[in-house]
Amino acid sequence: MEQRIAMTTPLVEMDGDEMTRILWRQIKDELITPFVDLKTVYFDLGLRHRDETADRVTHEAGEAIKAYGVGVKCATITPNRQRVEEYGLHEMWKSPNGTIRAILDGTVFRAPILIDSVHPAVRSWKKPITIARHAYGDVYRATEYRVPGKGRAELLFTGEDGSSFRETVYDFECPGVLQGMYNKDMSIRSFAHACFQYALTTGQDLWFATKDTISKQYDQTFKMIFEEIYEQEYRRQFEARGLTYFYTLIDDAVARVIRSEGGFIWACKNYDGDVMSDMVSTAFGSLAMMTSVLVSPDGKFEYEAAHGTVTRHYYRYLKGEETSTNPMATIFAWSGALKKRGELDGLGALTAFGERLEAACLETLNDGVMTKDLVALAEGIAPTAVNTAVFIGEVRARLARRLA
Numbered sequence: 001m002e003q004r005i006a007m008t009t010p011l012v013e014m015d016g017d018e019m020t021r022i023l024w025r026q027i028k029d030e031l032i033t034p035f036v037d038l039k040t041v042y043f044d045l046g047l048r049h050r051d052e053t054a055d056r057v058t059h060e061a062g063e064a065i066k067a068y069g070v071g072v073k074c075a076t077i078t079p080n081r082q083r084v085e086e087y088g089l090h091e092m093w094k095s096p097n098g099t100i101r102a103i104l105d106g107t108v109f110r111a112p113i114l115i116d117s118v119h120p121a122v123r124s125w126k127k128p129i130t131i132a133r134h135a136y137g138d139v140y141r142a143t144e145y146r147v148p149g150k151g152r153a154e155l156l157f158t159g160e161d162g163s164s165f166r167e168t169v170y171d172f173e174c175p176g177v178l179q180g181m182y183n184k185d186m187s188i189r190s191f192a193h194a195c196f197q198y199a200l201t202t203g204q205d206l207w208f209a210t211k212d213t214i215s216k217q218y219d220q221t222f223k224m225i226f227e228e229i230y231e232q233e234y235r236r237q238f239e240a241r242g243l244t245y246f247y248t249l250i251d252d253a254v255a256r257v258i259r260s261e262g263g264f265i266w267a268c269k270n271y272d273g274d275v276m277s278d279m280v281s282t283a284f285g286s287l288a289m290m291t292s293v294l295v296s297p298d299g300k301f302e303y304e305a306a307h308g309t310v311t312r313h314y315y316r317y318l319k320g321e322e323t324s325t326n327p328m329a330t331i332f333a334w335s336g337a338l339k340k341r342g343e344l345d346g347l348g349a350l351t352a353f354g355e356r357l358e359a360a361c362l363e364t365l366n367d368g369v370m371t372k373d374l375v376a377l378a379e380g381i382a383p384t385a386v387n388t389a390v391f392i393g394e395v396r397a398r399l400a401r402r403l404a
Contacts, residue, residue, distance in 0.1 A: 006349070007341065007345075007350060008347065009068060009069070009341060009345050011338070012040070012070065013040035014045045014072070014074060015043070015074050016074025016077075016309065017074070017077045017309045019310035019313040019314035021046060022314070023330050028334075030395075030396050031331065031334070031392065032334060035353060035403060036338065041064055043060060043061040044057065045061060045073070047077045047087055047089070050093055055091075055099070058100065059099065059103065062102075065103075065302055066296075066300055069344060070300070070301050071301070071302040072302070073303070073304040075305055076309065078093075078095040078096070098140035098141060101135035101294060102137070102140075104300055105297060106194075106300070107132055107295055108131075108135045108273065108293070108294050109132050110291065111128050112128050112129070112284035112291075113289040113291060114284070115365045116380075117368075117383070118285040118286075118374060118377045119379055121284075122283050124259060124260065126263070127262035128284070129263075129264065129284075130202070130264070131280055132195045132206075132265050132268065133269075134187075134267075138181050138183060138270040139181055139270065142179050142180060143181075144177070144179045146177055147172050147178050149174070150172055150173055152171050152172070153172065154166055155169050183218070188221065189229065190297040192226045193229065194297065195208070195226075195265065196229065196233070196238075198295075199238075199265050200238070200241065204243070206265045206267060207246045207256075208245070209249060209250040209266075209272070211250050219269075223247060226245075227247070250268075253266070254276075257280075277290065277292075286326055286328075287306065287329075288325075288371075288373060289328050290329055291329060291332045291333070292304050292329070293336060301337070303336040304333050305332075305333050326388075327371075328361060331361055331395070334357070335355075335357045336354065337354075338354040356402045356403060360399035363398050366381075369384055370384070370385060370386070371391055372385045
Protein backbone atom coordinates (compact mmCIF):
# COMPACT_ATOMS: atom_id res chain seq x y z
CA MET A 1 0.00 0.00 0.00
CA GLU A 2 1.73 3.13 -1.25
CA GLN A 3 -0.50 5.92 0.07
CA ARG A 4 -2.28 6.11 3.40
CA ILE A 5 -6.07 6.41 3.48
CA ALA A 6 -7.24 10.00 3.92
CA MET A 7 -9.48 11.42 6.64
CA THR A 8 -11.24 14.78 6.67
CA THR A 9 -12.92 15.07 10.08
CA PRO A 10 -10.91 13.94 13.13
CA LEU A 11 -11.99 11.30 15.59
CA VAL A 12 -12.17 12.23 19.25
CA GLU A 13 -9.50 9.98 20.76
CA MET A 14 -9.63 9.25 24.49
CA ASP A 15 -6.63 7.47 25.97
CA GLY A 16 -6.99 5.36 29.08
CA ASP A 17 -5.34 3.34 31.81
CA GLU A 18 -3.15 0.36 32.60
CA MET A 19 -2.86 -2.55 30.15
CA THR A 20 -5.42 -1.17 27.74
CA ARG A 21 -3.34 2.01 27.47
CA ILE A 22 -0.42 -0.19 26.34
CA LEU A 23 -2.69 -1.99 23.85
CA TRP A 24 -3.97 1.36 22.60
CA ARG A 25 -0.49 2.46 21.55
CA GLN A 26 0.34 -0.91 19.97
CA ILE A 27 -2.89 -0.96 17.96
CA LYS A 28 -2.37 2.60 16.70
CA ASP A 29 1.28 2.01 15.80
CA GLU A 30 0.80 -1.37 14.12
CA LEU A 31 -2.73 -1.43 12.71
CA ILE A 32 -3.91 2.15 12.16
CA THR A 33 -1.25 4.77 11.42
CA PRO A 34 0.74 2.66 8.89
CA PHE A 35 -2.39 2.56 6.70
CA VAL A 36 -4.49 5.61 7.64
CA ASP A 37 -3.52 9.29 7.72
CA LEU A 38 -5.06 9.38 11.17
CA LYS A 39 -6.59 12.63 12.41
CA THR A 40 -7.72 12.82 16.02
CA VAL A 41 -8.52 15.33 18.74
CA TYR A 42 -6.67 13.76 21.68
CA PHE A 43 -7.73 13.64 25.33
CA ASP A 44 -5.78 11.82 28.02
CA LEU A 45 -8.37 10.21 30.30
CA GLY A 46 -5.74 8.33 32.26
CA LEU A 47 -6.53 8.49 35.96
CA ARG A 48 -3.55 10.67 36.87
CA HIS A 49 -4.45 13.29 34.26
CA ARG A 50 -8.10 13.26 35.28
CA ASP A 51 -6.94 13.94 38.83
CA GLU A 52 -4.60 16.72 37.69
CA THR A 53 -7.45 18.46 35.84
CA ALA A 54 -10.08 17.82 38.55
CA ASP A 55 -11.82 15.63 35.95
CA ARG A 56 -12.29 18.60 33.62
CA VAL A 57 -10.67 16.63 30.79
CA THR A 58 -13.49 14.06 30.87
CA HIS A 59 -16.12 16.74 30.40
CA GLU A 60 -14.09 18.31 27.60
CA ALA A 61 -13.88 14.95 25.83
CA GLY A 62 -17.64 14.47 26.06
CA GLU A 63 -18.28 17.91 24.61
CA ALA A 64 -15.79 17.19 21.82
CA ILE A 65 -17.79 14.10 20.80
CA LYS A 66 -20.86 16.32 20.57
CA ALA A 67 -18.89 18.67 18.32
CA TYR A 68 -17.15 16.14 16.04
CA GLY A 69 -19.70 13.31 16.05
CA VAL A 70 -17.52 10.21 16.53
CA GLY A 71 -15.21 9.23 19.37
CA VAL A 72 -13.10 6.19 20.26
CA LYS A 73 -12.27 5.53 23.90
CA CYS A 74 -9.74 3.37 25.72
CA ALA A 75 -10.77 1.60 28.92
CA THR A 76 -10.35 3.72 32.06
CA ILE A 77 -10.18 3.22 35.82
CA THR A 78 -13.18 4.22 37.91
CA PRO A 79 -11.45 4.73 41.26
CA ASN A 80 -12.55 3.12 44.50
CA ARG A 81 -10.98 3.79 47.89
CA GLN A 82 -8.05 1.48 47.18
CA ARG A 83 -7.31 3.31 43.92
CA VAL A 84 -7.46 6.68 45.68
CA GLU A 85 -4.68 5.50 47.98
CA GLU A 86 -2.70 3.78 45.19
CA TYR A 87 -2.67 6.87 42.95
CA GLY A 88 -2.74 9.53 45.67
CA LEU A 89 -5.89 11.09 44.21
CA HIS A 90 -7.44 14.33 45.40
CA GLU A 91 -10.91 12.82 45.10
CA MET A 92 -12.69 9.56 44.28
CA TRP A 93 -13.63 10.69 40.77
CA LYS A 94 -16.79 9.39 39.14
CA SER A 95 -16.83 6.96 36.24
CA PRO A 96 -15.63 8.71 33.06
CA ASN A 97 -17.97 6.46 31.09
CA GLY A 98 -20.86 7.61 33.24
CA THR A 99 -19.88 11.25 32.77
CA ILE A 100 -19.64 10.96 28.99
CA ARG A 101 -22.88 9.00 28.79
CA ALA A 102 -24.61 11.73 30.78
CA ILE A 103 -23.26 14.42 28.44
CA LEU A 104 -24.44 12.53 25.34
CA ASP A 105 -27.62 11.07 26.92
CA GLY A 106 -26.81 7.95 24.94
CA THR A 107 -27.71 4.28 24.81
CA VAL A 108 -24.95 1.66 24.88
CA PHE A 109 -25.32 -1.30 22.50
CA ARG A 110 -23.01 -4.23 23.22
CA ALA A 111 -22.71 -7.33 21.06
CA PRO A 112 -20.28 -10.28 21.05
CA ILE A 113 -17.69 -10.92 18.34
CA LEU A 114 -18.31 -14.48 17.17
CA ILE A 115 -15.81 -16.90 15.64
CA ASP A 116 -16.37 -20.43 14.38
CA SER A 117 -14.07 -22.17 16.84
CA VAL A 118 -15.41 -20.65 20.08
CA HIS A 119 -18.89 -21.80 21.04
CA PRO A 120 -21.07 -20.16 23.72
CA ALA A 121 -21.03 -21.69 27.20
CA VAL A 122 -24.83 -21.70 26.98
CA ARG A 123 -25.33 -24.42 24.41
CA SER A 124 -28.76 -23.21 23.35
CA TRP A 125 -27.32 -19.88 22.13
CA LYS A 126 -26.91 -19.93 18.37
CA LYS A 127 -27.12 -16.20 17.58
CA PRO A 128 -25.63 -13.06 19.17
CA ILE A 129 -27.43 -11.34 22.04
CA THR A 130 -27.15 -7.56 21.93
CA ILE A 131 -27.34 -5.74 25.25
CA ALA A 132 -28.90 -2.26 25.06
CA ARG A 133 -27.87 -0.42 28.20
CA HIS A 134 -29.51 2.80 29.26
CA ALA A 135 -26.44 4.94 29.78
CA TYR A 136 -27.79 7.72 31.95
CA GLY A 137 -28.39 8.26 35.64
CA ASP A 138 -29.30 5.69 38.30
CA VAL A 139 -26.44 4.58 40.56
CA TYR A 140 -23.81 5.99 38.18
CA ARG A 141 -24.90 9.55 38.95
CA ALA A 142 -26.01 8.88 42.51
CA THR A 143 -25.41 11.03 45.56
CA GLU A 144 -24.20 9.00 48.53
CA TYR A 145 -23.70 9.63 52.21
CA ARG A 146 -22.07 7.61 54.98
CA VAL A 147 -24.49 7.98 57.86
CA PRO A 148 -22.43 8.57 61.03
CA GLY A 149 -25.05 7.57 63.58
CA LYS A 150 -28.65 7.91 64.74
CA GLY A 151 -30.84 10.23 62.71
CA ARG A 152 -33.58 10.55 60.12
CA ALA A 153 -33.01 10.30 56.37
CA GLU A 154 -35.64 12.06 54.26
CA LEU A 155 -36.45 12.33 50.57
CA LEU A 156 -37.25 15.94 49.71
CA PHE A 157 -38.33 17.45 46.38
CA THR A 158 -39.01 21.17 46.05
CA GLY A 159 -40.91 22.17 42.93
CA GLU A 160 -40.22 25.28 40.91
CA ASP A 161 -43.62 26.58 42.05
CA GLY A 162 -42.65 26.22 45.69
CA SER A 163 -44.57 23.00 46.32
CA SER A 164 -42.72 20.19 48.03
CA PHE A 165 -42.75 16.45 48.65
CA ARG A 166 -41.15 15.02 51.77
CA GLU A 167 -41.03 11.42 52.95
CA THR A 168 -38.99 9.59 55.54
CA VAL A 169 -36.58 7.10 54.00
CA TYR A 170 -35.39 5.57 57.26
CA ASP A 171 -34.90 6.41 60.93
CA PHE A 172 -31.34 5.23 61.51
CA GLU A 173 -30.69 3.69 64.92
CA CYS A 174 -27.01 3.13 64.09
CA PRO A 175 -24.42 4.12 61.46
CA GLY A 176 -25.28 3.15 57.90
CA VAL A 177 -25.17 4.29 54.31
CA LEU A 178 -27.56 6.34 52.18
CA GLN A 179 -27.94 6.74 48.43
CA GLY A 180 -30.11 8.96 46.28
CA MET A 181 -30.39 8.40 42.53
CA TYR A 182 -32.51 9.77 39.73
CA ASN A 183 -33.51 9.54 36.10
CA LYS A 184 -35.44 11.73 33.68
CA ASP A 185 -38.45 11.03 31.48
CA MET A 186 -36.61 12.71 28.60
CA SER A 187 -33.67 10.31 28.89
CA ILE A 188 -35.88 7.23 29.31
CA ARG A 189 -37.81 8.25 26.18
CA SER A 190 -34.56 8.65 24.24
CA PHE A 191 -33.50 5.21 25.45
CA ALA A 192 -36.80 3.66 24.36
CA HIS A 193 -36.67 5.26 20.90
CA ALA A 194 -33.05 4.15 20.44
CA CYS A 195 -33.95 0.56 21.32
CA PHE A 196 -37.01 0.38 19.08
CA GLN A 197 -35.15 1.99 16.17
CA TYR A 198 -32.12 -0.28 16.60
CA ALA A 199 -34.42 -3.33 16.64
CA LEU A 200 -36.03 -2.22 13.37
CA THR A 201 -32.64 -1.43 11.82
CA THR A 202 -31.15 -4.82 12.72
CA GLY A 203 -34.36 -6.86 12.33
CA GLN A 204 -34.27 -8.25 15.86
CA ASP A 205 -36.89 -8.73 18.58
CA LEU A 206 -36.63 -6.40 21.57
CA TRP A 207 -36.86 -7.55 25.19
CA PHE A 208 -37.05 -5.15 28.11
CA ALA A 209 -37.04 -5.93 31.83
CA THR A 210 -37.15 -4.08 35.15
CA LYS A 211 -38.37 -4.91 38.66
CA ASP A 212 -41.57 -2.85 38.66
CA THR A 213 -43.27 -5.17 41.17
CA ILE A 214 -40.82 -3.89 43.81
CA SER A 215 -39.94 -0.44 42.46
CA LYS A 216 -43.46 0.83 41.93
CA GLN A 217 -42.45 4.37 40.96
CA TYR A 218 -38.88 4.23 39.62
CA ASP A 219 -38.93 1.02 37.56
CA GLN A 220 -42.64 1.40 36.82
CA THR A 221 -41.88 4.69 35.07
CA PHE A 222 -39.46 2.92 32.72
CA LYS A 223 -42.04 0.23 31.96
CA MET A 224 -44.86 2.68 31.27
CA ILE A 225 -42.79 4.95 29.01
CA PHE A 226 -41.64 1.97 26.92
CA GLU A 227 -45.21 0.70 26.60
CA GLU A 228 -46.57 4.12 25.66
CA ILE A 229 -43.94 4.74 22.96
CA TYR A 230 -44.29 1.24 21.55
CA GLU A 231 -48.08 1.45 21.27
CA GLN A 232 -48.12 4.97 19.82
CA GLU A 233 -45.15 4.84 17.45
CA TYR A 234 -43.71 1.39 16.82
CA ARG A 235 -46.32 -1.39 17.14
CA ARG A 236 -47.38 -1.24 13.48
CA GLN A 237 -43.77 -1.19 12.24
CA PHE A 238 -42.86 -4.14 14.46
CA GLU A 239 -45.87 -6.18 13.37
CA ALA A 240 -45.23 -5.39 9.70
CA ARG A 241 -41.67 -6.69 10.09
CA GLY A 242 -42.74 -9.73 12.11
CA LEU A 243 -40.85 -8.46 15.15
CA THR A 244 -41.85 -8.68 18.81
CA TYR A 245 -41.53 -6.30 21.74
CA PHE A 246 -41.60 -8.23 25.01
CA TYR A 247 -41.59 -6.96 28.61
CA THR A 248 -40.99 -9.05 31.72
CA LEU A 249 -39.40 -8.82 35.16
CA ILE A 250 -35.60 -8.80 35.24
CA ASP A 251 -35.30 -12.14 37.09
CA ASP A 252 -37.67 -13.82 34.62
CA ALA A 253 -35.72 -12.25 31.75
CA VAL A 254 -32.48 -13.82 32.98
CA ALA A 255 -34.09 -17.27 33.04
CA ARG A 256 -35.59 -16.77 29.56
CA VAL A 257 -32.29 -15.52 28.12
CA ILE A 258 -30.45 -18.62 29.36
CA ARG A 259 -33.06 -20.89 27.70
CA SER A 260 -33.19 -18.90 24.44
CA GLU A 261 -31.21 -19.35 21.23
CA GLY A 262 -30.26 -15.65 21.13
CA GLY A 263 -30.77 -13.34 18.19
CA PHE A 264 -32.50 -10.48 20.01
CA ILE A 265 -31.81 -7.16 21.74
CA TRP A 266 -32.08 -7.16 25.53
CA ALA A 267 -32.77 -3.63 26.79
CA CYS A 268 -31.62 -3.04 30.36
CA LYS A 269 -31.50 -0.21 32.85
CA ASN A 270 -28.05 1.19 33.55
CA TYR A 271 -26.83 -1.16 36.31
CA ASP A 272 -28.56 -4.24 34.87
CA GLY A 273 -26.92 -3.58 31.51
CA ASP A 274 -23.51 -3.16 33.11
CA VAL A 275 -23.76 -6.56 34.82
CA MET A 276 -25.56 -8.50 32.10
CA SER A 277 -23.25 -7.37 29.31
CA ASP A 278 -20.32 -8.90 31.21
CA MET A 279 -22.28 -12.10 31.79
CA VAL A 280 -23.33 -12.39 28.15
CA SER A 281 -19.89 -11.57 26.76
CA THR A 282 -18.17 -14.10 29.03
CA ALA A 283 -20.72 -16.78 28.16
CA PHE A 284 -20.09 -16.13 24.46
CA GLY A 285 -16.36 -16.66 24.99
CA SER A 286 -14.50 -13.73 26.49
CA LEU A 287 -15.14 -10.26 27.84
CA ALA A 288 -12.45 -9.13 25.40
CA MET A 289 -14.74 -10.22 22.54
CA MET A 290 -17.55 -7.73 23.24
CA THR A 291 -18.07 -4.59 21.16
CA SER A 292 -19.63 -1.45 22.64
CA VAL A 293 -21.00 1.68 21.02
CA LEU A 294 -22.70 4.61 22.73
CA VAL A 295 -25.34 6.24 20.51
CA SER A 296 -26.87 9.62 21.38
CA PRO A 297 -30.39 10.67 20.34
CA ASP A 298 -28.95 13.17 17.84
CA GLY A 299 -26.61 10.69 16.17
CA LYS A 300 -23.29 11.00 17.98
CA PHE A 301 -21.22 7.85 18.46
CA GLU A 302 -18.58 6.72 20.94
CA TYR A 303 -16.86 3.35 20.43
CA GLU A 304 -15.01 1.47 23.15
CA ALA A 305 -14.21 -2.01 24.42
CA ALA A 306 -16.75 -3.40 26.86
CA HIS A 307 -14.08 -4.59 29.30
CA GLY A 308 -11.92 -2.86 31.88
CA THR A 309 -8.24 -1.94 32.06
CA VAL A 310 -6.94 -5.53 32.61
CA THR A 311 -5.15 -4.61 35.84
CA ARG A 312 -3.69 -8.06 36.53
CA HIS A 313 -1.89 -8.14 33.17
CA TYR A 314 -0.68 -4.59 33.67
CA TYR A 315 1.07 -5.43 36.94
CA ARG A 316 2.76 -8.36 35.19
CA TYR A 317 3.75 -6.05 32.33
CA LEU A 318 5.36 -3.64 34.81
CA LYS A 319 7.46 -6.52 36.13
CA GLY A 320 8.71 -7.19 32.61
CA GLU A 321 6.70 -10.38 32.26
CA GLU A 322 5.16 -11.43 28.95
CA THR A 323 1.40 -10.89 28.65
CA SER A 324 -1.18 -12.42 26.37
CA THR A 325 -3.93 -9.81 26.55
CA ASN A 326 -6.76 -10.11 24.04
CA PRO A 327 -6.95 -6.82 22.06
CA MET A 328 -9.96 -7.74 19.91
CA ALA A 329 -12.58 -5.48 21.51
CA THR A 330 -10.18 -2.52 21.50
CA ILE A 331 -9.31 -3.12 17.83
CA PHE A 332 -13.02 -3.29 17.02
CA ALA A 333 -13.54 0.01 18.85
CA TRP A 334 -11.07 1.61 16.44
CA SER A 335 -12.51 -0.14 13.39
CA GLY A 336 -16.07 0.79 14.39
CA ALA A 337 -15.14 4.44 14.84
CA LEU A 338 -13.26 4.57 11.53
CA LYS A 339 -16.14 2.90 9.70
CA LYS A 340 -18.64 5.37 11.14
CA ARG A 341 -16.36 8.34 10.38
CA GLY A 342 -16.03 7.11 6.81
CA GLU A 343 -19.79 6.65 6.52
CA LEU A 344 -20.57 10.14 7.82
CA ASP A 345 -17.89 11.82 5.68
CA GLY A 346 -18.58 9.83 2.52
CA LEU A 347 -15.12 8.25 2.60
CA GLY A 348 -15.66 4.76 1.22
CA ALA A 349 -11.98 3.86 1.51
CA LEU A 350 -11.99 4.61 5.24
CA THR A 351 -15.11 2.51 5.81
CA ALA A 352 -13.62 -0.32 3.77
CA PHE A 353 -10.43 -0.15 5.83
CA GLY A 354 -12.41 -0.68 9.04
CA GLU A 355 -14.15 -3.67 7.50
CA ARG A 356 -10.85 -5.17 6.31
CA LEU A 357 -9.26 -4.66 9.71
CA GLU A 358 -12.09 -6.61 11.33
CA ALA A 359 -11.86 -9.32 8.67
CA ALA A 360 -8.10 -9.62 9.27
CA CYS A 361 -8.73 -10.08 13.00
CA LEU A 362 -11.29 -12.83 12.41
CA GLU A 363 -9.04 -14.52 9.87
CA THR A 364 -6.21 -14.56 12.40
CA LEU A 365 -8.41 -16.19 15.03
CA ASN A 366 -9.91 -18.70 12.59
CA ASP A 367 -6.36 -19.64 11.57
CA GLY A 368 -5.84 -20.66 15.20
CA VAL A 369 -3.60 -17.76 16.26
CA MET A 370 -5.04 -16.63 19.60
CA THR A 371 -4.32 -15.05 22.94
CA LYS A 372 -4.42 -17.41 25.89
CA ASP A 373 -7.95 -16.51 27.01
CA LEU A 374 -9.37 -18.01 23.80
CA VAL A 375 -7.07 -21.01 23.40
CA ALA A 376 -8.77 -22.93 26.20
CA LEU A 377 -12.16 -22.28 24.60
CA ALA A 378 -11.33 -23.19 21.00
CA GLU A 379 -12.93 -26.30 19.53
CA GLY A 380 -12.29 -28.13 16.27
CA ILE A 381 -8.85 -26.56 15.64
CA ALA A 382 -5.36 -26.80 17.11
CA PRO A 383 -4.84 -23.22 18.35
CA THR A 384 -1.51 -21.56 19.01
CA ALA A 385 -1.23 -19.33 22.08
CA VAL A 386 0.69 -16.13 21.40
CA ASN A 387 1.44 -12.95 23.29
CA THR A 388 -0.28 -9.68 22.47
CA ALA A 389 2.49 -8.27 20.28
CA VAL A 390 2.65 -11.42 18.16
CA PHE A 391 -1.13 -11.49 17.76
CA ILE A 392 -1.23 -7.86 16.61
CA GLY A 393 1.66 -8.60 14.23
CA GLU A 394 -0.27 -11.53 12.74
CA VAL A 395 -3.30 -9.30 12.24
CA ARG A 396 -1.13 -6.66 10.57
CA ALA A 397 0.28 -9.20 8.10
CA ARG A 398 -3.20 -10.33 7.07
CA LEU A 399 -4.47 -6.74 6.93
CA ALA A 400 -1.58 -5.72 4.66
CA ARG A 401 -2.43 -8.54 2.26
CA ARG A 402 -6.06 -7.44 2.14
CA LEU A 403 -5.03 -3.85 1.41
CA ALA A 404 -2.42 -4.70 -1.22
